[in-house]
Amino acid sequence: MSAPSNVAAPLKSLPADMELVLKVIPLPADVNANGDIFGGWVMAQCDLAGSVIPARHAKGRMATVAVNEFVFKQPVRLGDILSFYSKLVRIGRTSVTVTVEVFAERYQAQGEYIKVTQATFTYVAIDDNGRPRPIAQV
Template sequence: MSHSPSTNKAAPIKSLPLDMELVLKVIPMPADCNANGDIFGGWVMAQCDLAGSVIPARHAKGRMATVAVNEFIFKQPVRLGDILSFYSKLVRIGRTSVTVTVEVFAERFHTQGEYIKVTQATFTYVAIDMQGRPRPIEQQG
């Protein structure tokens, strides 16, 4: 994750998504940093996978697995001390799968109350049985 702070500066936003659900808040720690002092992209991806699984778990009602990362965009670096807010929204429910989008906003340590969108991703999860085979999701009506 290499970003040039001077050429890739995002304007802060004052409000967070109203059409999405806050599913996770986390603060990265020093062990999550790369050699440049930014947070590892892989760490951010893992947190997004956790956040992305919250809504599908309500529909799968049992074991499920991540089957696809349909999109993953790092928009801005995540820095040590950032307060990260992960918002998610249902995109699609299929016969055995659930697709969601996740957007991550950073509240910088020194500018709390202002948010910068740092990452967006889309994940697909599939409901699985005890043998790891896809199983139908009960459609809620």
């Protein structure tokens, strides 16, 4: 019998073309009334994870300027070990765009991963007055 269409098939490996930038386990305080982890909590963790690569390029203050895409594919559950992978998409004159993919290692299924979220963020380098500043091109 096949799995229902709304349940993702587990993966045996994680992305080799992306960088692991954050690992976290949600706590009971992060659970909503349905018993799943709040979407807003997941979004906040994605924003933190997404900022790792841009920080290397901005070399100073930066701010999230856009959430270009955010897709919840599967619920995040209490006890999941979440792995956040990121990859550079684009470096502009003042901004950096990255993609973030989140994989859950379920408490009851260690060693198997399910993609639960994907997002694309744009961060802008800012000066002391909060205005965009150029990023040194490499």
